[in-house]
Amino acid sequence: MLVAILAIAALAAFFGILLGYSAIRFRVEGDPIADQIDALLPQTQCGQCGHPGCRPYAEALAKGEEEINKCLPGGEALVLALADLLGREPVAMDIKEKIPSVAFIEPEDCIGCTRCIQACPVDAIIGAAKQLHAVINSECTGCELCVEPCPVACIQMRPIQEDIQRWRWPYPARQPVESDSAAPLRDAA
Amino acid sequence: MVIALKPKSSPERRLWRFHGGIHIPDEKALSNGRAIERAPLAARLWVPLQQHIGAPGRPLIAVGDSVLKGQMIAEPTGFISAPVHAPTSGRVVAIEPHPVPHPSGLSAPCALIEPDGAETWAELPPPLADYPQLDPALIRERIRWAGVVGMGGASFPTSVKLTPGTDREIHTLIINGAECEPYITCDDRLMRERAAHILEGVRIMHHLLRVRTVLIGIEDNKPEAIAAMQLALAETDMGGYTEIVTIPTLYPSGGEKQLIRILTGKEVPTSGIPAQIGIVCQNVSTAAAVADAVLEGRPLIARVVTVTGHAIAEPRNLEVPVGTPIEHLIAQCGGYRETPRKLICGGPMMGFELRESTTPITKSTNCLLALAPAEAPDPEPALACIRCGRCAEVCPAKLLPQQLYWNARAKDLDRVQDYNLFDCIECGCCAQVCPSHIPLVQYYRYAKTEIWAREQEKRKSEQARARHAAKQARLERQEQEKQARLRKQKEALAAKPAAAADGDDAKKVLIEAARQRAAERKRSDAAGQD
Amino acid sequence: MPNSVISSPHVPRVNRVDRVMLDVLLALIPGILVMTWFFGWGLLINCVLAVTFAVAAETVVMLLRGRSPLIALRDLSAVVTAVLFALSVPPILPWWLTLLGMLFAIILVKQLYGGLGYNPFNPAMAAYVFLLISYPVAMTTWLAPAGLAEHPLSFMESLRLILNGTLPTGFEWDALSSATPLDEMRGKLDLGQTIEQIGQSQTWGWLGGRGWEWVGVAFLLGGVYLLWRRLITWHIPVSMLLGLTATATLFWAIDPHTHPSPIFHLFSGAAMLGAFFIATDPVTACTTKKGQLVFGASIGLIVYVIRSWGGYPDAVAFAVLLMNIAAPTIDYYTQPRVFGHGSART
C-alpha cells in the first residue's frame, strides 16, 4: 500500500517537474503585449476594426478593451493567432474573408485631385496635383480607403491575379470523416 | 530472374541504408523494352519562357519573329538563371500565358512557335573538344549558355551547381541513375543507349569540379543499364576515379539526399545543400546535356520523355523538343487504350496531375503517365489517423508524419515546423502506407506553401507598417512646421511694438521681414493686410 | 477549381484500417478459443453481447451527431474494443454490466472525444476500470477453469446466468466461482503463506494458474501473429514484458518465498493480452519508437507495483490508462533524430 502511494506520488512529482520545466523552457519572453499584437496584425491600416489603424487596435486589444475578431483583412487565421497569444476563446468572424485585391485608378477619368493620396495610409499612390495618379501595386494593402474620397469614382478594387509564384496548395478537401469533434459538420456522404 | 545478368559491383564499396522507404511495383517493363524514338515535330510548340528555378529570363523575341533552331529566345537575368532556346526553326505566333506543367495547372508566359519544318539551325558556338586545356570558366559559361538545368525534376541551373564555392572543397560527384519512381524509364534507356555520351558529360563535370571520386548510382532493377554503363566505362580512361555502384531497389533511393546517404553514408544537413558536405549530385540526363553543350555546342532543346501507363496503347520513350504539347506525345504512342483516370507529369509517387492536353513538356519533364482507373483508383474517404506509426516507419527523412499531419490539419503552422516540416521531401511513402488513406503529402504541401505565403505577407505588412509610420511622421512634421510658422508669425507680431523700442538694426530686420511676408501674402491671395 | 487539386502519390494505397482491425480480431481467435475451453460458453456469449452493444452504441451516437453510422462502423474498431472488453471481464458478467461498459467505452471514452483516433484513453480498459470501481464484486467473480470446476456450465446455463442471474439448480455461487490465480496468490501471501506452500495447491499449473497459463500462451501466439503481419512492432510488447520481468526478477531474487517468479507474472492475469493487444492500441499509445519503449516498460513496472502492493489484484488496465495520460508528453520528448539534423532534439 505504502509503496504504491509512494510510487504514484513519485510519478506525480516526476510529471509535475516535467510540466514545470516545460513551462519555464517554452515560455515566451519579450515584447510588451501591444507590440506582439501589432506584429500579428496585417498592417493594412484600413480602419475596418473601428480604430484609426492597426497600432491603435493593437493597443486596445492589449488593454483588453476590444474583441479579437474585428480585423477583417486578418481573417480567421488572425483570430486564432490572437486567441492563442492572449489566451482568449476564439470568436467567429461575422464577415467572410475577402479576396486580396489592389486598387486600380482608371487613367481616363482621374482628374488629379490628390484626395486619394491623402487617404492612402501607406503612400501607395503616386501623382501630383492635376496629374494622372497611379497605384503602386506592390505597396497597396487593399484597404479601400482611397475608393470613397475620389470625387469621380475612378478607383476600383481589382482582385490580385493568381499566378504560379503565389499559388498555394489547397487544404485537402478529403477531410478525415471523424474529425469534427469540436463542431458537428454535415455528413461526409 | 535477372541474377545471372546482375553485374558485380566492386565488393569493397560499402553501401549505407536510409531509414524507411517502400517497395512498390515498378511497372518499368511497360516502357523499357523499346529503344528511344525521335517523335515527329508537333504542329505548334508552346515553349515556356521560364523552365528553371531562379530568376526569370528576359524574352528576346517578339510576336512575328522568325526563329532558328537553337536560337536563344530568353536570356538569363541573374546568376541563378538559365536561358531558353527555340527548339526548332519557325515563326513566333504568340507570346502569351499558356498552361505549363505545374501542380496548380496555372498558366505562365510561353512562346507559341509554329515550326517551318526546315529545322534550320542557328549559328552554334564551336565544340570545345579540347576542354581539358580550357579555362573552366569558359566551359561553365558554355553550359550556362546552353540552358542546362537539372533534368531529374528540380530544374536548378546546372552551371551554378558546377561552380563550387571557394570555401568548401568538393570531393565527390554523384551521378544519379537510380530512377526510383515506378514507371519512369527515360534514364534507364538513356544509359542503355547513350552510356558513352553520358560518361563524356560526367568527365566534363569531373574536370570542372576537380573531384576525387565519381559515383554513379543505379538501382539493381536496371541490370541492362548497369551493364551498358560498365562496358562504356571500361572503354574510357575514367576508371581510376569513377565507379558504377549498384544499389538495392527501394523507393526513394533516387532522392538526392537518400542517394548521397546510400553511397557515402553522409547526411546532407537540414535545409542545406550537398555542397556543404563536399558533394555534388547530377542526373544522368543532365550529364548527357552537358556533353551536348560542351562537345557539340548544342543548347538543351530536346529531351527523352517516358510516355507510359496502362492507359497508353504503346508506351515507350520519345525524344521530343521542349514545348511539344502532351497530346502530341500521346498520339505518337498510339493514343489511349482506355480513358485514363489521371494524366500525371512525373512519376506516380511525386508527380502532379495535368489538366490541359496542350500543356507542353519542359526541360525537366521526365515522364508522362496516363493512369488507367485500376492503377489509380479514386481515393477512398480518409479516416481519422489511428496513430499506427506506419508512416513514421517508412519516412526516409525520419520524421513523424502523424505529428506533422496532426498539426498541419489543425493549421498550427508553428508547431508543424517544430516537427521539422521542411525536412519532408514529399516522397509520398507515408501516404502510400497510411491505412486511414489520409492525403498526408497534401497536408504537408499545404502547410509549406501556407508558411511561405504567410512569411511573404509578414514581410509585406512590415513594409506597410514602415510606410504607414513614415507617412504619419511626415504628416506630423508638416503639422509641426505649420505650427512653427504660425508661432513665428505670432512672435513676430508680438515683437513689433517691443522692437520699436529696440535698436535700429533689429527694427530694420523685423520690418524688412514683415514687408516681405506681406508681399508674399499679397502675391499668393491678393488680399494682404499689413 | 483549386480545391480539386489532389496531391501525389497517385498509386493505390496498400493498407486499410478495417483490414488492420480484422487482423487484430483474427489474432485474438486462439485466445478466445482457449478461454472458451477453460471458462465455458459465457465468454463467447459475452463477446457477442459486447459486440452488439458496441455497434448499437456507435450507431446511435453517429446518428445523434447527424452522420452516417457506416463511417464509424466500417473501421471495425468498435468490434475490437468490444472483444477486448469481453476478454477482460469475468465470463459470467451480467449482461447489463456489459451494456454499461460498452456505452461507457463507446460514447464517453471514444465518441465524445471525436471518435476513433481522438480518444486519449483505451476505451476497453477505461470501461473495465469504470466497472471494476463501480461493481467490484461482479467484476471479480471468476469461474473456475475447466478441470477444476465442480460443474462446467452448459451453454443454456451460462446464458441464463448472464441474462437472468439464475444459477444452475442445486448450485451456489461458491461452487462455481473461484479466485483467479493472482487473487489467490495475493490473498495467501497476505495470510503469510510462502510461495512454496501456495504452489502446493492443485490450482497451480506449469507456468501459472491452471488454465490461465494456456490463455497467456494463446495470446502470446496471437501477438506473434500480429508481429509477423507487422501490425505492431516489438517495442511495446517486449518492453512491457521486460519491464514486468525485470521488476519481478529483482524482487524474486531478493526473496523467492514471498515474491512469485517472473514466469508467474508473465502468464497470469492480462499480462499477455495487455502486452500484445491492449498496450499496443496505437491511438492511445506512444507513437515514437523510443517513446514506445518508455511507455511499455513503465506499464510493466506499474503492473508489478499494483499487483504486489495495490488494491487490485490485476493491474494492466490501470497501468495502461495511467500511461495513456503520459503518452503525448513522452512522444514530445522522444522524437527521433530527423535526417540531416546533427543531434537529437530534446
Ligand code: SF4
Ligand atoms: S492605394 Fe487605396 S487601397 Fe491601396 S493601400 Fe492606398 S488607400 Fe488602400
Ligand code: SF4
Ligand atoms: S481621388 Fe480619384 S480623381 Fe482624385 S487623384 Fe485620386 S484617382 Fe484621381
Ligand code: SF4
Ligand atoms: S500511417 Fe496514417 S493512420 Fe497511421 S499514424 Fe500515420 S497518418 Fe496516422
Ligand code: SF4
Ligand atoms: S512525404 Fe515527407 S513525411 Fe511523408 S514519408 Fe516522405 S519525407 Fe516522410
